[in-house]
Amino acid sequence: MTPRQNAVQLSQVSKRFGRVTAVDDVSLTIEDGEFFSLLGPSGCGKTTTLRLIAGFELPDRGDVFIGGKRQGETPPYQRPVNTVFQNYALFPHMNIAENVAFGLIMRKVPKQDILRRVSAALEMVRLPGMEHRRPDQLSGGQQQRVALARALVNEPQVLLLDEPLGALDMKLRKAMQLELKSLQERVGITFVYVTHDQEEALTMSDRIAVMSRGRVLQVDPPHEVYERPLNRFVADFIGETNFLVGVVKAAGRGKATVAVDGQLPLEVPAERLPGTGEEVTIAIRPEKISLHAEPPDQRAVAGTVDEVVYFGTNTCYLVALTDQTTVTVRCQNQQVGQHVSFPQGARVYLHWQQESVRLLRE
Amino acid sequence: MQPTRTRAIEKIKAMKAVKGTRRPRRRRRGRWLSRLLSLHGLLGYIFLYLPIVILVVFSFNASRHAVAWRGFTLDWYAALFTNKQVGAALVNSLIVAATSTAVSTILGTMVALGMERYEFPGKLPFDALLYLPIVIPDIAMAVMLLLFFVLSRMGLGLMTIVISHIAFNISFVAVVVRARLAFFDVSLEEAAQDLYADEWQTLRRVTLPLIMPGVLAGGLLAFTLSIDDFVITFFTAGPGSTTLPLRIYGMVKLGVTPEINALSSMMLLASMVLVLLSLVLRKGGGEGIELA
Numbered sequence: 001m002t003p004r005q006n007a008v009q010l011s012q013v014s015k016r017f018g019r020v021t022a023v024d025d026v027s028l029t030i031e032d033g034e035f036f037s038l039l040g041p042s043g044c045g046k047t048t049t050l051r052l053i054a055g056f057e058l059p060d061r062g063d064v065f066i067g068g069k070r071q072g073e074t075p076p077y078q079r080p081v082n083t084v085f086q087n088y089a090l091f092p093h094m095n096i097a098e099n100v101a102f103g104l105i106m107r108k109v110p111k112q113d114i115l116r117r118v119s120a121a122l123e124m125v126r127l128p129g130m131e132h133r134r135p136d137q138l139s140g141g142q143q144q145r146v147a148l149a150r151a152l153v154n155e156p157q158v159l160l161l162d163e164p165l166g167a168l169d170m171k172l173r174k175a176m177q178l179e180l181k182s183l184q185e186r187v188g189i190t191f192v193y194v195t196h197d198q199e200e201a202l203t204m205s206d207r208i209a210v211m212s213r214g215r216v217l218q219v220d221p222p223h224e225v226y227e228r229p230l231n232r233f234v235a236d237f238i239g240e241t242n243f244l245v246g247v248v249k250a251a252g253r254g255k256a257t258v259a260v261d262g263q264l265p266l267e268v269p270a271e272r273l274p275g276t277g278e279e280v281t282i283a284i285r286p287e288k289i290s291l292h293a294e295p296p297d298q299r300a301v302a303g304t305v306d307e308v309v310y311f312g313t314n315t316c317y318l319v320a321l322t323d324q325t326t327v328t329v330r331c332q333n334q335q336v337g338q339h340v341s342f343p344q345g346a347r348v349y350l351h352w353q354q355e356s357v358r359l360l361r362e
Numbered sequence: 363m364q365p366t367r368t369r370a371i372e373k374i375k376a377m378k379a380v381k382g383t384r385r386p387r388r389r390r391r392g393r394w395l396s397r398l399l400s401l402h403g404l405l406g407y408i409f410l411y412l413p414i415v416i417l418v419v420f421s422f423n424a425s426r427h428a429v430a431w432r433g434f435t436l437d438w439y440a441a442l443f444t445n446k447q448v449g450a451a452l453v454n455s456l457i458v459a460a461t462s463t464a465v466s467t468i469l470g471t472m473v474a475l476g477m478e479r480y481e482f483p484g485k486l487p488f489d490a491l492l493y494l495p496i497v498i499p500d501i502a503m504a505v506m507l508l509l510f511f512v513l514s515r516m517g518l519g520l521m522t523i524v525i526s527h528i529a530f531n532i533s534f535v536a537v538v539v540r541a542r543l544a545f546f547d548v549s550l551e552e553a554a555q556d557l558y559a560d561e562w563q564t565l566r567r568v569t570l571p572l573i574m575p576g577v578l579a580g581g582l583l584a585f586t587l588s589i590d591d592f593v594i595t596f597f598t599a600g601p602g603s604t605t606l607p608l609r610i611y612g613m614v615k616l617g618v619t620p621e622i623n624a625l626s627s628m629m630l631l632a633s634m635v636l637v638l639l640s641l642v643l644r645k646g647g648g649e650g651i652e653l654a
Binding site for chain 2: 054056075076077078081082083085086087089090091092093102103106107150151154
């Protein structure tokens, strides 16, 4: 098997705007045919990273490679990438066919090929027969598909998408997520997808790069990012997480024993062993915790139910430990009539599998 | 260490929060004030437009003396079209207006694009200088230009008038085009470049078509300003380069005749059509850009 070629590679790239460092020493390798997401809160540098790949911004330091070729100061119109813009950026003075054909016309593709490829592209995004409409006659979702067709018709090596679903309503967004994913699998083009929506990144991506303050904190497949966050920011940004502060009592053989809330010490798996006496944070997802009226074993942590919130598919319990730390627990409502198992004020025991807990160091 | 704040807690708080809305209080007073203001406005309009109405009415007056009404006639308009001097002045005016409009529209649009798109040292002072021809008195500009032409030993004539008109029109075109560019979505240009259009193709296929209403409006404004400019033209004109406003001035010196009324009325009509066209262009065609 031949090794997979890198579609995009960023090597120690930095970009400053005045005094703000938008992208800070970022190195990334995006493989060919991958659905790669840049995920982070607004202002984390994800859009700037995308613009550095597209060529709208040039790095102050470092190099951008596309298909193994160093880009240097190559202008956007000479890069083998196409972009789907956040606001779609359809040309308002052209009809849909002219919009989609724009890239092909610029590259002087023969006219018959243009007509064929434009209608094929519109077919692909399920907008056939829209050729003569104007952009402002289409709905947001339709404009979004035109923007997609306009980029994909050029068969780029890499498709860059800057929060393309941000302007759509919830239901349409969900539908488009699945559609985008299946489209990407069909055309086999590398997608670099910028989003601040962690759920979107989790459902669509092959790999996710979590960014904060211009830096890449973790690059991993969705389940790894979710189940094994490398640090507190990632654990907090992606999904819900309970953070419990504890003191290391002992460490060894890939495990650390941590005392939380003055209760019995817990054993936590640790890749890098902390020192004894060190203060550490352990992270646990709300759905990984189960509630019990009686302690099922020695490792259970005691608490009191503070609030109960019913969410339909699950019920959320806020459990106060003795040191006033609140732990969120989500219980699936598998059976009718069991949506509240523990009333407010009830004494409960929290229990989880040892492997569900992550040890984080600040 | 703070206790963990979860989204669930925030959700509960949001549900508990009570919304406070206040109804705007209706105004009872001010009805009389508003009537008074309307009257004031009406008087203002009468003051501005009554002389124009009188001018137009008397251009149809059958009397040679402009003061009394002696019946309707189109004679003065007929006389106008056979007047050779007025014809020559009209040709001069059109030459000056067309040339200065063409040049200043191109230069003004380029200035607007440059000022809107690029950062360069000395941009701020340059920006201020750009507005200068709009704010300084015509007479100052006229004297300045005359001095410039005398010092540079240029013979006064149509050429110097054209140059002078370009000098003030660039600013007006630039201002109008910049107003249009301010609403321009830069990502449209980025999209064009992303789709393999180089800088020139982007300008020709995306930027210019989208700002064209602004460019045309600027051009029409320039044309209007040029065709009825008097002060600057008066100072920079030479023998044989009499424009229409200069000709009218010459005629008025011999007394205000209905013929002048007719000529002025026609210029008024032409100006109004041009300004209206310019306004329509400036307003129209903008929806697409704001949407995108």
